[in-house]
Amino acid sequence: MHLPPWLAHALRAQRGPIPWSAVVRGALSAGPLLLAGVLADRTSLGVVAAIAAMLAGINDRPGSRRVSVRRIGAPALAGAAGMAVGTYAGQYAGAVTLTLLLTLVGLVAGGISAVGPVASGAGTQLLVGSAIGAGMPLPLEGWLRAAAYLGGACWLLALRLALPTPGSLAGDFRFDGEREAVAEVYDAVAALLDAVGGENATSRRVALTAALDHAQDALTGPRLRRYASSAAERRLHAQYAAALPLAEAATALAWAEEAVPGRASAGPRRLAAAVRGNTHTGPLPAPNRSGPALRALDDALLRAAEAFDRGRGGDLHTRRRTVRDLLRSVFGAGGREYGLRVALCFGASAAVAQALHHSHWYGEHAHWYWLPATAVFLVKPDLGPLASRVLCRAAGTVLGALLFAGFALVLPRPEGLIALVAVSGALIPVATRHFAAQTAVVTVLVLALVMVGGEPQASASRITETLLACAIVLIVGHLPMPGQRGGGVRSRLTAAGEAAQAYLTHVLREAEGSGLRDSSWPASRQAVRRVRTDDTEGTGDTRAVRWTLRREAYRALAEARTAIALAAAELPALARHSEGSDEIVAVLEGIVDTTTACAVHLDDSGRLAPEQVRRLTELLDELHRLDEGHRRVGVRLPEVPLAG
Numbered sequence: 001m002h003l004p005p006w007l008a009h010a011l012r013a014q015r016g017p018i019p020w021s022a023v024v025r026g027a028l029s030a031g032p033l034l035l036a037g038v039l040a041d042r043t044s045l046g047v048v049a050a051i052a053a054m055l056a057g058i059n060d061r062p063g064s065r066r067v068s069v070r071r072i073g074a075p076a077l078a079g080a081a082g083m084a085v086g087t088y089a090g091q092y093a094g095a096v097t098l099t100l101l102l103t104l105v106g107l108v109a110g111g112i113s114a115v116g117p118v119a120s121g122a123g124t125q126l127l128v129g130s131a132i133g134a135g136m137p138l139p140l141e142g143w144l145r146a147a148a149y150l151g152g153a154c155w156l157l158a159l160r161l162a163l164p165t166p167g168s169l170a171g172d173f174r175f176d177g178e179r180e181a182v183a184e185v186y187d188a189v190a191a192l193l194d195a196v197g198g199e200n201a202t203s204r205r206v207a208l209t210a211a212l213d214h215a216q217d218a219l220t221g222p223r224l225r226r227y228a229s230s231a232a233e234r235r236l237h238a239q240y241a242a243a244l245p246l247a248e249a250a251t252a253l254a255w256a257e258e259a260v261p262g263r264a265s266a267g268p269r270r271l272a273a274a275v276r277g278n279t280h281t282g283p284l285p286a287p288n289r290s291g292p293a294l295r296a297l298d299d300a301l302l303r304a305a306e307a308f309d310r311g312r313g314g315d316l317h318t319r320r321r322t323v324r325d326l327l328r329s330v331f332g333a334g335g336r337e338y339g340l341r342v343a344l345c346f347g348a349s350a351a352v353a354q355a356l357h358h359s360h361w362y363g364e365h366a367h368w369y370w371l372p373a374t375a376v377f378l379v380k381p382d383l384g385p386l387a388s389r390v391l392c393r394a395a396g397t398v399l400g401a402l403l404f405a406g407f408a409l410v411l412p413r414p415e416g417l418i419a420l421v422a423v424s425g426a427l428i429p430v431a432t433r434h435f436a437a438q439t440a441v442v443t444v445l446v447l448a449l450v451m452v453g454g455e456p457q458a459s460a461s462r463i464t465e466t467l468l469a470c471a472i473v474l475i476v477g478h479l480p481m482p483g484q485r486g487g488g489v490r491s492r493l494t495a496a497g498e499a500a501q502a503y504l505t506h507v508l509r510e511a512e513g514s515g516l517r518d519s520s521w522p523a524s525r526q527a528v529r530r531v532r533t534d535d536t537e538g539t540g541d542t543r544a545v546r547w548t549l550r551r552e553a554y555r556a557l558a559e560a561r562t563a564i565a566l567a568a569a570e571l572p573a574l575a576r577h578s579e580g581s582d583e584i585v586a587v588l589e590g591i592v593d594t595t596t597a598c599a600v601h602l603d604d605s606g607r608l609a610p611e612q613v614r615r616l617t618e619l620l621d622e623l624h625r626l627d628e629g630h631r632r633v634g635v636r637l638p639e640v641p642l643a644g
Contacts, residue, residue, distance in 0.1 A: 022429035031422025049152030064177030064218035076153030079125030086133025087142035102349030110342030114335035133368025186272035242304035292604035334491030396439025400458035485578035
């Protein structure tokens, strides 16, 4: 029996080892901040700081310390701004004006969220901060609430930067996240080599893309200087750069389904061990140079060993997104649909909450802000399918409220509740694996904070308001909207198509007499020129440009795959708007894989093999065949090269 996609997604949980370092940080964040506020007789400040630390803990994901500055810091700044805006709006605006203002904030936050994961986190905290600031009855000025919020998030960020993680004794512990990310790239290359010719080759190639994306993000976080400033960091950059030709050769082998010797994966695994242990590579396995891809693999291993010994740094083969790129994400089809959907749901929940509040439905407990704040975590499409999140939110809230009701009967006040906040903070990094578990933990923590702040036990009203928010979001989220639906998927597919074009264009320009002719792609030529201009090494190396374009193509395809998977898990009324998109992205992936094989063969012989020309032509024809279906879901396919 097959469950419907929206229900299967709701029952699916992430797996992996327990992040003990994040658990320790969670235990030292919200609870101690609340305790400090109570001891200093500034409980309200402690409550606000603890809320910020809790939300920062949700964003405290595995990765490098440098990336955590952006992942935790940017949403914290947005949340503090939302707290200030919401507080002053709640003090001076009437119910109608406040509802319209919160709707406008939802429109802005939704559009910004389309930029990427960090921007989405910032949009979430902007909305939550504005709702809490407008409705939470605290005797604090807006600027003081914002300062307390920012201080709470910065406390968790300071813990993230200062505390070492387990197993970080090799080398400089500041770069343990980067070191593990780079090592995982070499492990992923080895896993792909082991899977060549088998049914798992495609999934291993996808895992390699994810590992490269993660390592690239870990190494390109915010910095005070443009270049790596320490020998340890330069060495990691060199080790990452050395993995790119290995990944290219492994992808070419997987495409060709060539026989790979069992010892081929031993080299990348030794390199992974050298990265983790911060040691030299040692002897590598004997080479096998019977084919172009195997020769490329051997050459890449030798260059990697040399790079490990020198450790002089290397190009990360990435470029910054321009202001034009960001504006395109915000005001494009995906950003417009995202912003409108969030604005309608957030505004509708705020309007209902205001109506219930002014009709005294809440009695003496003025916490109407729970309704719009709950809607925030339900409506954002990049966080998961709407129906799945509604189910998980409802189940998690009921479980968390019932658990807290039991704890409230037996725990001493306030010390018992403060301890409960600390325990809940420690559980958040583990609970983030499933939205229902995360909701249950957050519900317990928030109810404890509210009770420490002086309000009575509110489990029953929390359940009622959550169920009401779920109903509002389900109704409003499925209303007809102006324009074409599926904008998020369309924008990701367009970006993937453009990135694949730019990569293929660059490789075909290196092929003379290959049987394919270059086409005039303005977007592709512009992308290639920008990569050449942004080449940090300044060498104009055509391989460096190619690796940058290949990384962008695979990253864009992975983002498109994620968006399609989330859209497919929606209820049928929403899922139908993205039908057929998975076929398009599969063909684009085939084109990029084939282009990679072409690039490796070009390096070896200076021309393309007939099999590569045939396969590439078939894929391009298939892409044209799917053109009509693609337009049916509202995606405009860019032009592609044709056989000459």
